[in-house]
Amino acid sequence: MTSNNPLLVPVTEFIDYSSIKTEHIVPAIKQLLTENKALIEEIAARPAPLTWDSFVEFLAVNSSQLWRAWNVVNHLNSVVNTPELRAAYNEILPIITEYSTWIGLNKDLYHHYKALHNSAEFDTLSLSQQRVITLALRDFKLSGVELEGNDKERYAQISEQLANTSQKFSENSLDAVDNWAHYVLSKDELTGIPEDTLVAAAEAAKADGKDGYKFTLKMPSYLPVMQYARNGKLREIMYRGYSTIASDQGDTRFDNSDNIEQLLRLRQEESHLLGFKNFADMQLETRMANTAEQVISFLRDLASRAKPYALKDIDTLKAFAKEKLAIDSLNPWDYAYVSEQLRQQKYTYSDEEIKQYLPEDTVLKGFFAIVKTLYQVDFAPIAISTWHPDVKVFAVQENNQTIGYIYFDLYARVGKQSGAWVGSERSRHIYNDNTITPIVYLTCNFTPPTANKPALLSPDDLITLFHESGHALHALLSKVKEPAASPFSSVEWDAIELPSQFMENFVWEWEVMEPMTRHWETNQKLPHDLFAKMLAAKNFQSGMQTVRQIEFALFDMLIHQKTEKLTIQDVLDILNQVRQEVAVIIPPTWNRFPHNFSHLFAGGYGAGYYSYKWAEVLSADAYSLFEENRTPQGSTVNPDIGRQFKDKILAVGGSMPAAEFFKAYRGRDPQPEALLRHNGMLENI
Template sequence: MNPLLRFDTLPLFDQIHPEHVPEAIDALLEQAEGALATVTADSFPAEWTAVARVLDVATEKLGMAWGAVNHLNSVADSTELRAAYNAALPRVTEFWTRLGADERLYAKYKAMDVGQLNTEQRQAHKNAMRNFVLGGADLSGTARTRFAEIQEKQAALSQKFSENTLDATDAFAYYASEAEVDGIPEDVKHTAQAAAQADGKPGYFKLSLKMPCYLPVMQFAKSSALREIMYRAYVTRSSDQAAPESRKFDNSALIRDILALRQEEAQLLGYDNFAQVSLVPKMAQSPEAVTTFLRDLAARAKPFAEKDLADLRAFARDHLGISDPQPWDLPFISEKLKEARYAFSEQEVKQYFTAPKVLAGLFKIVETLFDVAIHPDQAPVWNPGVHFYRIERAGQLIGQFYLDPSARTGKRGGAWMDDVRGRWQRPDTGALQTPVAHLVCNFADGVDGRPALLTHDDVTTLFHEFGHGLHHMLTQVSEHDVSGISGVEWDAVELPSQFMENFCWEWSVLQHMTSHVETGAPLPRELFDKMLAARNFQSGLQTLRQIEFSLFDMLLHSAHDPAQDFMPLLAAVRKEVAVVSSPAWSRTPHTFSHIFAGGYAAGYYSYKWAEVLSADAYAAFEETAAADGTPSVETGARYRQSILEAGGSRPAMESFKAFRGREPNLDALLRHQGMSA
């Protein structure tokens, strides 16, 4: 039987092949079409559970199968799978677009007696009515047809953008000499040397643009010439400024086309610009409210960023003999300054964070605070390095998750959480379906049989994604459209993820998650204190960088003519908020997958917006911690019940106020980042 058509078990990732995709999608689209026809018939009752029993059950099967294909496309890309995915994408997109704008289904939802629904169902119904309007259900004639065409074209363009970014990253290789890699950490050199050897270039070191290689080269390579080669390749990926052989991956035209289609979509829906459309289901009220928020934060951060840059320049001049630092020199100078100022290096810290020990420490704090137990579990996986776990409370299964930690060829860069299925009191069987999540990172593998070593930033990333996973898996909401992260406003969805990052800076937590790779010794308190002192090192510069991306994104979708070149807008944003100048040939938008292929269009500000929420939420733990810093279990229970378990069943502000007893304010964020007045 086609593994994509099996729904009595978890996805059979080890059995799914590209040739299974067409048959499965054909069958599931046919079933979903039949279900839609059934529930929209005049004789079918306008009743929530009746519609869910037929339509939601059919569309969930389609969603799960397509989700498995989409996931494999992200973590195990191949020519054959990519072809199968792209062949099915237009039809899947067309169905979801048509479903979201179906006049008969819209009428059926309008006819439902909301008074008969429970609280969760009412919130889901309210969201559905809003989404029908945003999905074009009020359009007719040529406008409706054009709206559907726009959705299909956008899906194809975003997929191509993502493919170009992956291909441009994978295509680059620089074979460096022994002299060029001076200063680079030994584990990175070892991996690069083995890769060069495999390519038939013994004695060289194969450097790539994947983060486990690129970042340490930029931080530690003593050769400015090598750093320039790597930097130029990285910031010109998928652009007209890339090396000639890589310009076939240029995303310039795709960006222009995506922006034009979004603007046209907004106008069809009666809005002035796409940013207004994007904000309808979010906490922020308008593009102006977002830009005001970002500019206010930029004004507060800029003096700190200017001091950060002045410190870098002075140190480079006085201690490194670099009188005119270039952008590719800054990570190297930063690392040297941090080592000099705080007397430790990232490489020293990294030796204590072995992946198994970090994972055990993460599980311990989660188990303690949220009253759960995490155990290894069994499920088919797509790569031998993937692990599967279950979360229980009092012996009862709550959720399960896959963890795919390592970078590899054919795997999209970055880190993310995705859902496999949501918690749902199934209307067809009456059984309670438990949630399942994907947690994906891109860490370096272990070397010579040793466990993988994580930087402290890697540890923070793991905690961040696990925060998303907890939001999805610890929900107690049984209506799948608003359980877990479903239905949560996009600018609040980062609250639980950013909240979890704070524990990476608590001694009471770190004690349980460090073990030196050679001696087994825990992280010394003295070294932790140095890390803590350096926590807000260059926080001004980092804040402005995030604001630069966020403001560019919001203005791009609210104040930019898609027919015009978008690079002058980026230059204007940089002039307004940045203190570090970028080369004229830098093309960061061309790999800005978050907004062109990842659902964050006119929404990248969400990271900063949610940071205000998460910092204020974490302040509740600071206020109630024990004398030794141990987090309060009682506060953990309140957070779990108010935020995590509530999911999308009520507005995010209501959940926040249920936990904190008031609306959020900016003070905790500024204090956490060392930028309070």
């Protein structure tokens, strides 16, 4: 299946997604691996020193087809997962992991990079090219290139086991969600749940050949029940299902306990082989933060500032529940419901009310307009092959030139991983007279349209869209010529969330929000007084939300700072200790949050979840420059400052350390005051 194989088209051409069959995957990747391995062996055997063009550039050009094909397969595994595709993916995963490990352990390649670094040519290279070489040398050391004998062999084994175990963790999470359902026959049990959620639930039940309503653990089904259902027993059923995904307390076929233990053990062994005390220290070699102690101190300091606000939030919630809802004590499945009731009473609006003004087509049109104002780029729809009929594709244009492409895959469905993320099909690459434009995937899990209603975004969905767009724009607007210095390749992990969290701020600006709104039935714009209520509620329970994120981040750092072998009970005990320290809501003992924590165990955020809060300091401070330079009309949507952000942060990609590009933009080091102010946590309690 290598002839007419859509995965084997040149990297300059579009992938024909609709033509990709499962049987294309293994032959294509194996062929490309064989070709690339022969190429690397030939280069490695050449006498040193090699030049940038004959070595680094040559490798980048000739390996691009392999990594583009693998990116495509990886993406399809996440968004249209089937048993057949999964089998092909799992067949090829160990082979490509072995290849990546082989490269990282290749001393001849390593010596070529060292020789080029020490050559006279190095000083003549651009700063971006120098950084590519410097980071390559660092990454070779972190890939075990200096290991010998049994240690080298064991490192290769660990790399393969880590990849396979992470994939199994991800599969278990997906399968546990896809195999869980709760059916309700009587609509009387569903009082309070929005009508569009009920319509979707009825359609889902009918598709299964059942009467009544089907509820699942996917967010468009789960969240409305938790927020709006008056039926506490239903909320409890849903909460228990969600809180025990892929665990010993749920469907034990998908229990991730062993995978968590295995991943932690392998990560610790890997870090020891490379000379680090623990996995956290190893990971921080490639971060802005220097030590685990620095991160833990950062998180605990933030917790000490936020927890008084969180405790105040809880006291307010409990008093409201008792006085207005006759709920004397709150169970974990009550918090979202009571919070929504309190918000509706306090601010006299609901998310469901706002949602009616946010049909997806109008939102995207308004979103494209704000991006044009800030960054002077346009989005032009194009008709090309996709992996699902719901996917929309746009060419991104600057000065009437196409600079990249973006695929929007916005709706939840069976076989698609939960959550929201941005991935890269290919990175920008300019060499000789060739220009390869970037292609990115923006993936969400919003409620899909029904026969009678368009897709409507909730306020949280809107924030998610803006967040993910920041990642996408980072890749699309980078001016870096070298793929190895692209944003997703070399920006420090604890700075990669800067552009995404930065974009969230614009949701709270009326001149941004108003053009994105249109009531799906009446075509009326969102009333300003309704937006004002939404804005007033912006920091509603921000204390609770902040300590919850700190809980996750501190748990992550502490388990990866351990040097001893951890059992799943040890992991749960550490999580409970963290909760006793920083949390204000303590879940039941049967809660198994870690078992579905894909960021940590399948998504690359191990010893890195703190990045969200770390980067939030950067993003809030970056946005404060817009606040300090409002337009004469009082708007933060200032194209001049937008151009600075584009030129000094987005365009530089990973061509320089994040601390440097932030300082070039802001004129100083980052300061936390803007974050605290944005979250309403500067005033006295």
